[in-house]
Amino acid sequence: MNSVFIYSSKFDTYSLGDSHPFKPYKVSMVYELCYRYGLFDHPWITIKEPLPATEEVLEEYHSREYLDALKGANSGSFDFTMINYGLGTSDNPVFKGVFDFSLLVAGATTMAAELLVSGEADTIFSPVGGLHHGGYAHAEGFCYINDIVIAIQRLLRKGHSRILYVDIDAHHGNGVQDAFYHTNKVLVLSLHQNGESLYPGTGFVDEMGEGKGYGYTVNLPLPEYTDDESYVRAFMAVYPSLVKAYQPQCVVAQIGLDTLKKDPLTNLRLTNNGYAQVLKEIRKSSSKLIALGGGGYSVPDVVRGWTLAWAIMNSIEPEDPYQGMVGSALYSHDRGGAENLYDPVHAISPVLRKDVDAYIDSNITSIREKIFPVLGID
Numbered sequence: 001m002n003s004v005f006i007y008s009s010k011f012d013t014y015s016l017g018d019s020h021p022f023k024p025y026k027v028s029m030v031y032e033l034c035y036r037y038g039l040f041d042h043p044w045i046t047i048k049e050p051l052p053a054t055e056e057v058l059e060e061y062h063s064r065e066y067l068d069a070l071k072g073a074n075s076g077s078f079d080f081t082m083i084n085y086g087l088g089t090s091d092n093p094v095f096k097g098v099f100d101f102s103l104l105v106a107g108a109t110t111m112a113a114e115l116l117v118s119g120e121a122d123t124i125f126s127p128v129g130g131l132h133h134g135g136y137a138h139a140e141g142f143c144y145i146n147d148i149v150i151a152i153q154r155l156l157r158k159g160h161s162r163i164l165y166v167d168i169d170a171h172h173g174n175g176v177q178d179a180f181y182h183t184n185k186v187l188v189l190s191l192h193q194n195g196e197s198l199y200p201g202t203g204f205v206d207e208m209g210e211g212k213g214y215g216y217t218v219n220l221p222l223p224e225y226t227d228d229e230s231y232v233r234a235f236m237a238v239y240p241s242l243v244k245a246y247q248p249q250c251v252v253a254q255i256g257l258d259t260l261k262k263d264p265l266t267n268l269r270l271t272n273n274g275y276a277q278v279l280k281e282i283r284k285s286s287s288k289l290i291a292l293g294g295g296g297y298s299v300p301d302v303v304r305g306w307t308l309a310w311a312i313m314n315s316i317e318p319e320d321p322y323q324g325m326v327g328s329a330l331y332s333h334d335r336g337g338a339e340n341l342y343d344p345v346h347a348i349s350p351v352l353r354k355d356v357d358a359y360i361d362s363n364i365t366s367i368r369e370k371i372f373p374v375l376g377i378d
């Protein structure tokens with residue numbers, strides 16, 4: 001195994017605003033916690049710092065007009081024409097360095113793609129990436145660009161022809177779905193809180209691709225209150241079969257952690273125990289894996305969860321560096337709750353589970369009836 005963790009302390013220098021939930025600095029916290037847990041101390045692991053991408057890289061997917069507007073926003077001052085591109089909203093505020101930040105995120109994710117293509121690495125994590133809502137000519141959902149689409153298009157151009165994109169962020173990966181809706185060279189799977197109850201209001205089970213892409217977009221929407229047990233069951237009902245049938249050359253995963261019950265923006269009820277189980281399955285599904293961070297707004301929990309994710313990607317069982325420390329209860333506050341990477345277990349009531357599972361089961365049935373036959377799954 002050759003693993004690369006992509007990190008730059010420059011991510012910290014950008015801010016969408018004090019009250020904005022998207023905090024680029026969480027990436028530095030993940031880096032630090034991984035460091036404290038010794039999760040870089042293995043001979044197969046390296047840390048690489050990305051350079052900003054060139055504008056041409058953004059043009060590989062985005063329209064020139066949009067990029068001009070985004071570039072115009074880089075000074076931090078807003079003008080009304082920007083609204084046409086989704087810029088200057090409360091979700092996507094204009095902030096100083098917004099274009100520079102976008103170039104750096106794109107630089108990190110394209111670095112991941114290039115490392116995979118060259119064979120220099122087979123397992124890559126860029127926690128700052130995963131901006132799955134970014135549109136061809138507009139910003140939305142905290143995403144100013146779509147680094148995922150740019151990276152997958154590169155993988156396709158450089159010889160990969162069956163890429164499995166799996167998106168476990170709480171929100172539907174609409175931007176990525178749109179880009180690959182008409183191709184069978186990318187199989188897009190998104191599990192997310194349903195569009196009736198959460199932005200972006202898409203990702204229903206009957207959105208399943210068109211033309212050559214028919215059957216190659218798979219949406220598994222989940223109801224509010226879905227917890228670990230129901231989530232893992234839903235994932236396992238679909239993912240292993242898709243992997244077996246599609247035989248992906250590589251997996252690109254958006255591992256957003258806004259599915260947690262503590263997340264302030266969503267209504268799922270996961271802990272990182274369920275998240276970890278799903279990540280282990282993703283890890284098993286391909287020797288070539290690019291993982292991108294995505295959403296997650298309960299920052300300390302996301303930091304622990306992504307640290308755990310890095311351990312799982314590298315098949316390391318993290319050891320608690322504070323174990324046995326005298327007076328550990330006293331110290332636990334100072335450690336920001338990082339004494340154990342795993343969350344306490346949580347489960348919903350049996351009455352609630354009945355409703356949650358009924359909803360999930362009807363979607364699983366739908367996928368099995370409509371999509372599995374297209375992909376040759378019995």
Ligand SMILES: [Zn+2]
Pocket residue numbers: 169170171256258294295296
């Ligand atoms: Zn999200």
